[in-house]
Amino acid sequence: MTNAFFTYRDDVLHAEAFSLSELAERFGTPLYIYSKAALTQAYDAYSNACKGKNATIHYAVKANSNLAVLSLFAELGAGFDIVSAGELSRVIAAGGNPNRVVFSGVGKHDDEMRYALEKDVFCFNVESRSELTRLNAVAREVGKRARLSIRVNPNVDAKTHPYISTGLRGNKFGVAYEEALSTYREALQLSHLQIVGIDCHIGSQITEVSPYLNAIDKVMDLVHQLEAENISLHHIDVGGGLGITYSDDETPPDGSTFASQLLSHLAERGLGHRQVLFEPGRSLVGNAGILLTKVSFLKPTETKNFAIVDAAMNDLTRPAMYGAYHNIVPVIRRENDNETLYDVVGPVCESGDWLGRDRLLNIETNDLLAIHSVGAYGFSMSSNYNTRPRAAEIIVDGSEAHLVRERETIESLFANEHLLPK
Structure with a gap:
């Protein structure tokens, strides 16, 4: 190969x-x-699938955070998915727009939250109840409302290496599916938080579409429950994690096929007016x-x-x-x-x-x-x-x-x- x-x-x-x-x-x-051509071609595969759809691409900075790579994706129209204040600083230095940044990660520090609020990031992906109350307190201190989605752990097997599987009950990421509804209710009561979306990321180097579809089904069930309680959502973040071909026995779909299948499935499940966020990393640069x-x-x-x-x-x-x-x-x-x-x-x-x-x-x-x-x-x-x-x-x-x-x-x-x- x-x-x-x-x-x-x-x-x-x-x-x-x-x-x-x-x-x-x-x-x-x-x-x-x-290769600049390879980076551009991989991005265009996602971008072409999202044309005419209410869908955006947010490059996962952790995969490759070189300023030139970030700058290229910013020029191509990408937003960004970050997991630290350092990555946010890199995005800004590369010419990225903080208002198109999603801030993920299980252990955001207070000073990172403050910095992200000052820069007006698009959304915080909250991963625990304790983070929810901490974010509310920090937002109150700086006199802002923090836009948030809750990262739901759907307990779906991504069929990947255990170190990079993130959507199972035993993983450290996200709020347990069974606790998600009550966590959203709690967020609704906090004065300096604004609920804007829901997030789900099940792992990395995933070479099949079926785990994503299983996760989407569980997330959409939850979306309908939330909106039945008048908790409206602006977007659904389906995460990233699409794999690449390292060896001949790995045959993941390309970015265009992958994004198209997920968008079609979401539409079938009643996506409605909601925006879809993709967070590809490895599949753009690997x-x-x-x-x-x-x-x-x-x-x-x-x-x-x-x-x-x-x-x-x-x-x-x-x-x-x-x-x-x-x-x-x-x-x-x-x-x-x-x-x-x-x-x-x-x-x-x-x-x-x-x-x-x-x-x-x-x-x-x-x-x-x-x-x-x-x-x-x-x-x-x-x-x-x-x-x-x-x-x-x-x-x-x-x-x-x-x-x-x-x-x-x-x-x-x-x-x-x-x-x-x-």
Whole structure:
């Protein structure tokens, strides 16, 4: 499987007008490379499905929060889904409109609520009764009414990794379905809150539509109960979480098909005048990015062959954290069939530092490898473990390659630290 935006020509992997070898020489490795065309195409798939419908797209910033990525989506017309004040600041710095921001997350601090109220965000997705009363108190302090929806946990199995499943009873997210009606009644009595919607997000890397339809059915049952009690809703937020193809056995629908099916189902369930909010993240950016890395050493042993590369678990943590699969291909294909089974590993001092297990590769020391489908939760989850500077990020746009985040220096990693006085 080769990502459509990073393809072989004459046995050399290219990113639009550039060979990846050129980009590695110019910007160094490890290197995150994103395709502007791929980002735009993924957004347009959702946008086309929403045309003529009362539906809006709110990009989930946590997937990839680079300012250039946010700026591109803002220009394309996206709103944003955030989970921290830091993400709100990024959206504003990238030219996004705070009034098109949905603030999610289970643990919003008082100062984050104040900041979001000052910036007049579109809506808070409230995830507990205690958050409800806290938001009301903070809104009273700043003399505003906070617009809110309640995130309902529908107890629907998203059929995904347990770490990224969010819609089951045992997950920390949202208000239990059975408590949602009484929580809305409580919100109605609080003076500095304004109910505007209902929210449901069941997980991430979901490759089937059926869990969404099951969740929608439960949410719409609740909507009709609420409105029977004169609790009117301006919008229904169906969340995000649509998966991408990491391996050949994953076949999620594209964004257009997915959004169209959900909108049709909502209409069948009596959507009426209400607006629909989509919160895609991974499906907009995941397959628009690769991580370029260089082979430092080839290390054969009695039981395993290791390809030790200059990228590591601090650069891409998904394999170590989730056991996640990412396709790994050589930038230059050799003609002979001398493939060897390798574990692709990094230099971090952990046995969990691996990027791919049991990969058939025909490679030599100093070869470049491209790790696919890293545009989501790649750089955004990276760290400085082992005092390793984080990678540079670039966006390729036709015949231009733009540096959108400089590679960190070692000195910058401890610039804010201080020695004890002697």
